[in-house]
Amino acid sequence: MKFINDQGVDVYAIINEIHDIIERHPFQPTNTTHMGVGIYGLIDDVFAVFPLNDLKALFDKKMENREYLKTLVTAFKSPVFLVSVHCVYLIHVSCCLCYVHTSV
Numbered sequence: 354m355k356f357i358n359d360q361g362v363d364v365y366a367i368i369n370e371i372h373d374i375i376e377r378h379p380f381q382p383t384n385t386t387h388m389g390v391g392i393y394g395l396i397d398d399v400f401a402v403f404p405l406n407d408l409k410a411l412f413d414k415k416m417e418n419r420e421y422l423k424t425l426v427t428a429f430k431s432p433v434f435l436v437s438v439h440c441v442y443l444i445h446v447s448c449c450l451c452y453v454h455t456s457v
Contacts, residue, residue: 375407
């Protein structure tokens with residue numbers, strides 16, 4: 354994460370925004386903060402500081418108390434929504450292929 358932060362993406366600010374939303378203390382990197390190597394190390398590092406359990410608990414709480422969220426999640430799981438997303442994807446892919454074919 355330090356590498357990404359050094360490239361100009363304020364990763365720590367993003368993590369702290371999430372911590373603020375779920376009412377956790379701000380994340381402060383230390384010299385003892387583990388830093389992995391490569392993309393897998395980066396992913397491991399992000400998951401190590403990302404409060405997944407807290408986010409899941411917040412989501413579950415919202416699902417219990419917010420009817421609109423239940424409706425939205427149900428809609429996202431519906432076959433109609435999945436087919437719609439698939440169709441949009443296929444249209445996008447076919448347009449890209451047509452563009453590549455005509456520009457060659």
